[in-house]
Each structure stands twice: as structure tokens, then as C-alpha cells.
Amino acid sequence: MKTVGIDNGLSTLLYGSNANVQLSVPQLVEKVLERKEGTLSATGAVLATTGKYTGRSPKDKFIVQDEISKDKVDWGKVNQPISEDVFDALYNKVVHYLENKDEIFIFKGFAGADEKYRLPIQVINEFAWHNLFAHQLFIRPTEEEVATHEAGFSIISAPTFKADPSIDKTNSEAFILVSFKKRIILIGGTEYAGEMKKSIFSIMNYLLPENGILPMHCSANVGREGDVALFFGLSGTGKTTLSADPNRKLIGDDEHGWSNTGVFNIEGGCYAKCIGLSQEKEPQIFDSIRFGSVLENVVLNENSRIPDYDDSSLTENTRAAYPLQAMNNIVDPSVAGHPTTIIFLTADATGVLPPISKLSKEQAMFHFLSGYTSKLAGTERGITSPQATFSTCFGSPFLPLPATTYAEMLGKKIDEHNVQVFLVNTGWTGGEYGVGNRMKLSYTRSMVQAALEGELTNAEFQPDPYFGVNVPLHVTGVPDEVLQPKKTWTSEAEYDKKARELAEKFKQNFTKFQHVPNNILALGGPTV
Numbered sequence: 001m002k003t004v005g006i007d008n009g010l011s012t013l014l015y016g017s018n019a020n021v022q023l024s025v026p027q028l029v030e031k032v033l034e035r036k037e038g039t040l041s042a043t044g045a046v047l048a049t050t051g052k053y054t055g056r057s058p059k060d061k062f063i064v065q066d067e068i069s070k071d072k073v074d075w076g077k078v079n080q081p082i083s084e085d086v087f088d089a090l091y092n093k094v095v096h097y098l099e100n101k102d103e104i105f106i107f108k109g110f111a112g113a114d115e116k117y118r119l120p121i122q123v124i125n126e127f128a129w130h131n132l133f134a135h136q137l138f139i140r141p142t143e144e145e146v147a148t149h150e151a152g153f154s155i156i157s158a159p160t161f162k163a164d165p166s167i168d169k170t171n172s173e174a175f176i177l178v179s180f181k182k183r184i185i186l187i188g189g190t191e192y193a194g195e196m197k198k199s200i201f202s203i204m205n206y207l208l209p210e211n212g213i214l215p216m217h218c219s220a221n222v223g224r225e226g227d228v229a230l231f232f233g234l235s236g237t238g239k240t241t242l243s244a245d246p247n248r249k250l251i252g253d254d255e256h257g258w259s260n261t262g263v264f265n266i267e268g269g270c271y272a273k274c275i276g277l278s279q280e281k282e283p284q285i286f287d288s289i290r291f292g293s294v295l296e297n298v299v300l301n302e303n304s305r306i307p308d309y310d311d312s313s314l315t316e317n318t319r320a321a322y323p324l325q326a327m328n329n330i331v332d333p334s335v336a337g338h339p340t341t342i343i344f345l346t347a348d349a350t351g352v353l354p355p356i357s358k359l360s361k362e363q364a365m366f367h368f369l370s371g372y373t374s375k376l377a378g379t380e381r382g383i384t385s386p387q388a389t390f391s392t393c394f395g396s397p398f399l400p401l402p403a404t405t406y407a408e409m410l411g412k413k414i415d416e417h418n419v420q421v422f423l424v425n426t427g428w429t430g431g432e433y434g435v436g437n438r439m440k441l442s443y444t445r446s447m448v449q450a451a452l453e454g455e456l457t458n459a460e461f462q463p464d465p466y467f468g469v470n471v472p473l474h475v476t477g478v479p480d481e482v483l484q485p486k487k488t489w490t491s492e493a494e495y496d497k498k499a500r501e502l503a504e505k506f507k508q509n510f511t512k513f514q515h516v517p518n519n520i521l522a523l524g525g526p527t528v
């Protein structure tokens, strides 16, 4: 990908005497312990807590509105504008702040596993553990690549620098600012490491389409026959969990690009939610949490240093960050062919969407643009129980361009490669949130397996009475009644009421897509 070398006054940070450049994992672990930023778990993972900000803070995220971004970005609540002056003033303060620290940490690497499209990035951190996170999550360069590395985008992260909204014109003490002109992401006031990875994803969502590549908020894996599957979904819907499959090689757990030759991971590591994690239910993830992994807001037993994954006292959004290489079943480098199956994951808190259904082309476009799901507890600030949301492309917080840009690209690719698309509800069953329960993970896994291994190709289907999507009557490993939401509710009348309400919400939400062809709603939307 085309890149520009940036200096932008960064040289005082990059070449300052306090700069620790490209430390190795063990060196970073030592730094974390020496600086008392974190502690060590029984398996050698580094544990850090993040204080007040234990999830992303969307209200504190801004994009600089300048001549480059002005007419491209889909401005609004997700992509809030700030002026160049505001950015520059904060930028100068943060650089000055970091110049005066005893030590800072710099990682150079890449975003994008396909060498043709990769973006050289550098991450400049106040915290050693954040730099370790960058090392684990982004793509590591070889020694030769470091020597010639010229960053095309930089993250500067100074969590202990707090903005003053009245002077700095931010929303709070925390800020995540992106300048496409200066090619800088400036983060302050928050210690949540996820801001770094998701802001690189956000800029890739801006840059990749310029090269004809579709960026996607999805996980990806590949089966024995080379069959690639994508799992789109908002946070907590199961991208990471369901893509870690002993029968399939992992490509990546969260962010991918789809080029003319196939899909590639944007990252080099995974960032798994680990609340309730157990070796029995999620062995691949559990066993990847080893030396140098980062555990964020996980509580350890004081003595044994064994993580208590059931402890949500710091947040529901506890996380583990580890490199792909920590898993034993991966594609390396994370590049593969065109997908044959796409799964849209939704966590429906109303419990009316069927747990698995097959979508027509129009239904696929309708559901991709709708992006109906729930925000689950913890990932975003202020969310403490599932909250229904329509998140375009199953990733609206990360999309600088209009949703239709991505949807049109996806539609073309689905046609061109004859991809089958399923909608999988990993959310509630037997009633809405509070009454019913979350779908059993083992059932969801069986449904996914059926979709990926051809069991559903010639299966018997019945259209859902409200959404028209095709629901299979049988799936190996799943009781038949689980497949029909109505049969799982104690009151059929209650189910009908909720389903109708949700269908209405879908239609209401879709009115925002004025320029989308009518047949998408007519043929792809609710049937009531």
C-alpha cells in the first residue's frame, strides 16, 4: 500500500534517549514487572488493570476534519469531527509529555498480512504493557523489515495524560483522535488497550477501499478443503470463540481485508474476551494464554497467580491478547483464498431470531446493512446489559466511510464468488434477555459446523414467519425445537408480540438507507 514517511515532529520521540525501540517479548515482560505496571500469571502471562476505562469509549473518538477527510468521511455520532487546531494543540502537548518521561516504548510492524496491501505502522507507548500488547496484536516485522521500516501511520498513546475538556475541546479526559493528513492516531486518558487495535482497524476501513479492498469486521478460518469461512459480528457475538475451531485453521479473529485474490488478516494476534473462559469449553483460547500474553482486567489469585476467569469485579470485558502463533492450528502468513461461506453473528437479546438461518442475496444485503445485534456488557463504556442496536456492517463504530460503500463491495464479491450466507443468533433463546438464556455454545458450534461442512446445502428449510429467512428443520447435535424460536418460548403470544416488534424496528431502521435499491428491503426484509 502507498505510504508516506512521517516525521511530523515525531523524531524527538523516535530518536530520544528515553526511547526503547523494538524490545522483544521477554524484554517487555521484564520492563512491565520492573516498572510495576503489572504482575505475572502462573502461565507467564502479564496481567494489567486499566482503571476507569475498561472498554472502548466511543464518545471520546474524533477524526480531524481537513481537506483530505472532509468529503470522504461519513460524519456523525460515530465519526465526530474536530479541527486541525484542536488536534495540533493536543498533539504538541502529548509529544512534550512523552519526551519528558524516563522511558517510552516503540513498536514497528505492519497492519495487513498480505504484503501487497500491508501498512507499515509504529506504536509509541507510555506503558511497556501497551507496547507488549502492540507486539502481540499487530504483525511483527523481520529484522530486515525493521531496518527499512517507514511508518505509514503512527499511534501515540499516553494514558496518564489527561485532557482538560474546557481547554483541549475534547469530550472528556480521554481522547482518541485520528488525523488522516498527518497519519497519526493520538490516544490519551484511557488505558484500555483495545483502543489501539480498533483505531488501526478504523483507519484501515478508510484506507483499504482506496485500493479496492473490502475491510471487514470478521474472523476467518479455513477448512481442510481450503474452504474459507468469515464470521462477521459486533463485539461479544462470537467471532473469536467460533473461529477457534479444532477442525479448521485460524486466519484471524477480528479484522480482515478481502482483495481480488482472497482474504487476509489485518492483525498478527487475537484479543479474546475471557469472562467465563474454561479449558473445557474453549481449549484453543485457554491454552494460548502463555508467556508474554497480556491479560487485561482479569483477576488473579493472589498466591497461586492462577486467573479467575469467572471474576467480573473489574469488568465483564476481561481480555486476553496473544499472537496467532500461540495457537497450534493457524494459517501462516494469515492469507487465504476467497470465502465460500459467510456467517453473520448476531446476539439477539429479544430471543426471536432463529439460531441459524440461510439468507438469500437480498436478505444478506439487508442484514449486512441493518447489522442488528446487541451491544454486550463491557466492551463500550456505559453498557452494562445487552442493548439492542443496529450496527451497520456489524461494525459501525469502526467505519469512517458510509456503510453503503462497504455493502456494495460485499454484494459484488458475494455474487462473484457465489458465497453462501447464514445468519446465526448466538444471543437469547427461550425468551428475551432476563427471561431466556444465551444460546448454548455447543449448539452454536454444531450449527456452524453444519453450515460449513455442507450439511445444510440440501437440507429441509422452512421460512421464518416474521423475517422470511430459511430455517433448517434439523441440525446434527441440536434438538429440533431449539431451531424454532417460537417453540422455545413459554408463551407463543409473547413471542409473536416481540417478533412483530422487532420486525417493525428493522423496517424503521432501514428507512435511513434512502439510496439503497428498493428490492433489498422488499425481498430481503421482514415478511410481515
Ligand SMILES: Nc1ncnc2c1ncn2[C@@H]1O[C@H](COP(=O)(O)OP(=O)(O)O)[C@@H](O)[C@H]1O
Binding pocket: 233, 234, 235, 236, 237, 238, 239, 240, 241, 242, 253, 271, 272, 273, 274, 275, 276, 426, 427, 438, 439, 440, 441, 442, 444
Ligand atoms: N452461543 C454462543 N456462541 C458464541 N459465543 C458464546 C455463546 N454463548 C456464550 N458465548 C460467549 O460469548 C463470548 C463471545 O465473545 P468473543 O468470541 O470474544 O466475541 P467477539 O470476538 O465477536 O467479540 C465468549 O465469552 C463466549 O464464551
Ligand SMILES: C=C(OP(=O)(O)O)C(=O)O
Binding pocket: 055, 056, 194, 195, 198, 233, 234, 235, 236, 239, 254, 271, 273, 379
Ligand atoms: C475489542 C473490541 O471488539 P471485539 O470484541 O470484536 O474484539 C471492541 O469492540 O473494543
Ligand SMILES: [Mn+2]
Binding pocket: 236, 239, 240, 241, 253, 254, 271, 272, 273
Ligand atoms: Mn473478538
